[in-house]
Amino acid sequence: MNVDELLQPELARLLALGWAELRKDYHGINARLYDSVQAGSRDVEYYLETIGPGPAAVLELGSGTGRAAIPIAEAGHTVYALDNSPDMHEVMRGKVPAPVSDRIVQVEADMVDFSLGMTFDFVILGLNTVFALVEDASRRGCFRSVSRHLKPEGRFILDFMLPSASLMSNKDGSYDLSVYQESAGCGCVVVTYNRYDPGRRLSVLNFLTLEVIEGRFCNAYITPAAEYYPSVDEIRQAIESTGMEVIETLGNYDGRPFSDTAEDGDVIMVARLKLPE
Numbered sequence: 200m201n202v203d204e205l206l207q208p209e210l211a212r213l214l215a216l217g218w219a220e221l222r223k224d225y226h227g228i229n230a231r232l233y234d235s236v237q238a239g240s241r242d243v244e245y246y247l248e249t250i251g252p253g254p255a256a257v258l259e260l261g262s263g264t265g266r267a268a269i270p271i272a273e274a275g276h277t278v279y280a281l282d283n284s285p286d287m288h289e290v291m292r293g294k295v296p297a298p299v300s301d302r303i304v305q306v307e308a309d310m311v312d313f314s315l316g317m318t319f320d321f322v323i324l325g326l327n328t329v330f331a332l333v334e335d336a337s338r339r340g341c342f343r344s345v346s347r348h349l350k351p352e353g354r355f356i357l358d359f360m361l362p363s364a365s366l367m368s369n370k371d372g373s374y375d376l377s378v379y380q381e382s383a384g385c386g387c388v389v390v391t392y393n394r395y396d397p398g399r400r401l402s403v404l405n406f407l408t409l410e411v412i413e414g415r416f417c418n419a420y421i422t423p424a425a426e427y428y429p430s431v432d433e434i435r436q437a438i439e440s441t442g443m444e445v446i447e448t449l450g451n452y453d454g455r456p457f458s459d460t461a462e463d464g465d466v467i468m469v470a471r472l473k474l475p476e
């Protein structure tokens with residue numbers, strides 16, 4: 200899918216007028232803002248408990264700015280942090296504490312198809328990163344690559360949320376505004392357009408980011424994006440089509456089993472290579 204086609208006409212007009220610049224999701228100012236936008240989550244605690252004392256070889260797909268990869272390395276594990284955004288890698292590089300720098304290997308690659316020439320005890324695809332894989336073929340490509348990189352006893356952990364009723368009811372689209380202050384006179388105002396497309400099961404997202412420097416609006420950036428919300432069955436089938444089997448599906452990080460009647464909330468799936476019959 201070409202996300203540029205998802206641009207709202209009024210934002211496309213700002214681009215045409217030259218009043219704003221196009222920035223890809225997770226690139227440029229979006230990478231810089233990621234850590235302020237990202238709310239804390241209990242996932243890292245869950246990963247650390249599941250990985251255990253190790254030391255283990257861990258691959259994180261879509262590792263971003265290292266929110267999960269850094270604490271996992273700090274716990275004594277070696278983490279391959281794979282992301283296709285050089286700008287997210289750059290932010291992460293600036294945050295990696297010196298004592299763990301030799302346990303974090305940053306890899307710029309596409310999670311849809313990668314070959315690292317080694318296998319891992321754990322592969323993590325966390326925090327809704329699977330939503331970026333909008334096409335079924337890209338999810339299957341990613342899971343196929345995962346299965347090639349798992350040790351025989353290795354585990355693939357994938358977590359995502361089911362979209363809420365209010366998100367899915369937003370069929371007409373709406374704008375929302377957030378302010379991020381980075382220092383006394385600097386920060387950003389982000390106007391987010393969000394619309395749910397039930398036919399394609401995806402959210403169309405457009406961000407207009409207005410950068411404030413020394414108390415004045417200076418630069419404007421526009422980012423078109425889309426998120427696809429897969430069902431649990433769809434993910435299970437895609438995983439199982441690539442030589443793995445799902446051994447656990449949880450409904451939260453405390454270990455509550457996932458219920459088929461859940462309409463929204465977290466889904467945590469754990470898979471392994473299919474054992475020979």
Ligand SMILES: C[S@@+](CC[C@H](N)C(=O)[O-])C[C@H]1O[C@@H](n2cnc3c(N)ncnc32)[C@H](O)[C@@H]1O
Pocket residue numbers: 224225237260261262263264265266267281282283284287308309310311325326327328331
């Ligand atoms: C929601 S962020 C998650 C970042 C990090 N895992 C965390 O938990 O904070 C998604 C990340 O996936 C990356 N990403 C999206 N599509 C990708 C692809 N096809 N290949 C590699 N990385 C991708 C983005 O650049 C971004 O850093």
